[in-house]
Amino acid sequence: MTEEIVIIGGGTGGSVLANDLAERLEAEIDAGDVSVTLINDGPDHVYKPVWLYIPFGLREPEDGRRPLRELVDNRIEIRQGRVTEIDTEAKQLTTSERVSPTHYDHLVVATGSTLAPEEVPGLAEGGHDYYSEAGALALRDELLEFTEGHLVLSVIGSPHMCPAAPLEFVFMTDDWFRKRGLREDIEITYTYPINRVHGNPHIAEWAQPLMDERDINTETFFNGEEVDPESQTLTAMEGSEIDYDLLVSIPPHRGVEMIAEAGLGDRGWVEVDKHTLEAEHADDVYALGDAAATGVPKAGSVAHYQAATVGQRLASEVRGQVATAAYDGKTICFIETGMDAASFVEFDYQNPPSPVSPSEKIHWSKLAYNESYWLTARGLI
């Protein structure tokens, strides 16, 4: 009988894992002993980091999209459809398009994050974002017309994707308006939920002086609770209030609903063992990337490293061997510090991050990484 491995989600984690398994289990798949199916709710793989550049006119949404079939090895079955239900007892899936297989022996949940601006009254109407394709395009129109006033970047969601991206956005905006000779008429404020400008103290200590130098106002202990689009004010849980002319937020995030319905974890984040990535509340279910609640950042690099761990473990399991591979918390992030300089951090469960001095070379490395991403997703580098 063929052993069925099903991956839900063809984003960074799901695609890297599919290609990893195609290579590791080549012989088993060719012999018909194992089949690997990737179910995604659209034909394309979407690379979200491109969205940061869209508001500045530097990238187009198409730069972040490729057909999954071009990226994923032919040994992998690709099915287009949205999984709406997981029955972890019967090991059955329900999908919107009735795609097969509906049964799995091993399941991997790689469904990523979704945005939930509706959790904050007024935010959907009053705020902009660059955490979605449509949001980044709408923000581009606003930014191009913005020549004076108060731009507020407010981090509301915690956790949220790519903890570096809010800092990157204000550093890039500052530089972009300076280069266009508009900065004197534009005030920039950055708000953050806790008592410093980034959750990680090392990154916060590094970023705060850069923000001071560039005249970026900071408001900490600020958890946006309500937006009044009429009077253009943002009010925080802590009682403070900010007037804005252009509000850009990192909205609240959630995973997909069926995860909670399947009893796998709250808010669509699957509770997992932080090292093995096995779901805590079901057998033969793994989760990786944004969908897995590991406490590490919701970042593409994390999804990538976790895919390697899950790939090794699944290969061991189908061969009847004890799975020993473990994820060590490894994360790497590039942080843009302007339009032509960037920094870089690397850390894991044991070793804290320590950002290196920004340079033009690192900025080009980030752009080069974004270009070569398509090779990464194909498992080539």
Place this chain on the structure above:
Amino acid sequence: MTQLDIEPAKTVDARGAACPGPLMDLIGAIRDVDPGDVVVLLSDSDRSLTDVPEWVEEAGNELRAVEEGDDHHEIYVEKV
């Protein structure tokens, strides 16, 4: 560790969370629960012992208990 007479509505296990860190995870959970509910944060960062009480005060919530441990700390916060 002493036995606490507090029934948390939610547990946030932020052990090993270097970035964006335990307090960010706690705030996300507090947003989700109802007033009167208690959230317990498990953190292995000593920084949480100062960060969390500071934010709890700022946001007008209530710090119900702090259990310091060698391996990790348990911090109980009630949403007001």
